[in-house]
Amino acid sequence: MSPAPWPAAVAPPTGPRFRWPADFGTRFAICVDTEEEFDWEAPFDRASTAVTAIRALPDLHRRFADRGVPLTYLVDYPVAATAESVDTISALLEDGRSAVGAHLHPWVTPPHDEEVSRPHSFAGNLPPALEGAKLDALGAAIEAGFGRRPRIFRAGRYGMGPATLRLLAERGYVIDSSMRSGFCYTSEGGPDFRHVGNHAFRAGPGGALLELPLTTVWLGVARSGGAGLYDLLGRLPRGRGVASRLGLLDRIALTPEEMPLPEALRAIDQAIEDGVTLLNFSFHSPTVAPGMTPYVRSVEGLARFHRWWTGVLDLLERRGVRPASERDLVTAANAPALAVSA
16 A cells, blocks of 8 residues: 655645633643654564553653643553553543543554555555544544543644544544644655644634644744754754854754753743743653653653753743643634634
């Protein structure tokens, strides 16, 4: 089965900036890509479905709960189909504010009708009927395990495609968070998000979905050059490193994975100054179990991970940026009178 990627030079469409409720304020959300563990350096493997890292989530959850911060666990099929993982996460949801959503890794989600390959790791490259069937299997597993239908979705590897938003809308999803502002995956057969900014917008047929891009901030005196300049620097030997050291341009995503704390703090301040209403943070659940991802290899690395969050949450608190739960986001998305602004 051959992939059907985005047509050349075509990227996911964006829409007018979403108008949040007047009392929403500036908020932040943390969505955790809650998934199986696998070798990040190896080819995709349909048999890699272990979810032992889920056992590390209660300690992580307690740290955020102690700060009054809800988490949204975007669970994929191996997690939702494993009773121990469901029991662990269900206990975390008893805080009354955290929630589950959906996260699609197509290579470990039935039906297994496609060849496992790098292009097919982007679910949006699959025929729409197969992508939809995988969404159905994932949604059914989440509903069976957690007793609730997911309302927020993120494509694994940010791999949305031309049919994804329609398929989500048909299945009752309210929010999509598959677009990673400022990043491009076309070299691997995936989508191009270089044109996507940090502001939420209506997406899908008739604006049925609220799109929440993952927040990426450009820093430096040449930040107005954004993705275009970043791409140009990438064609020069050590161009991006030189630009960073000179204070010209940095691309900072709001994640503890490979993003140093000082730069993340600067990015948060800049995003607030830019008027971004919702700062959208993310990370992968196996990262909190040392050795499971490239981002945390040791106990010392996990301590740095937690210090990153302490610094970030301290800054957000000082700046008066409150956390937003999944319920807060869905309530805002369902407010028709506040649809969009220019």
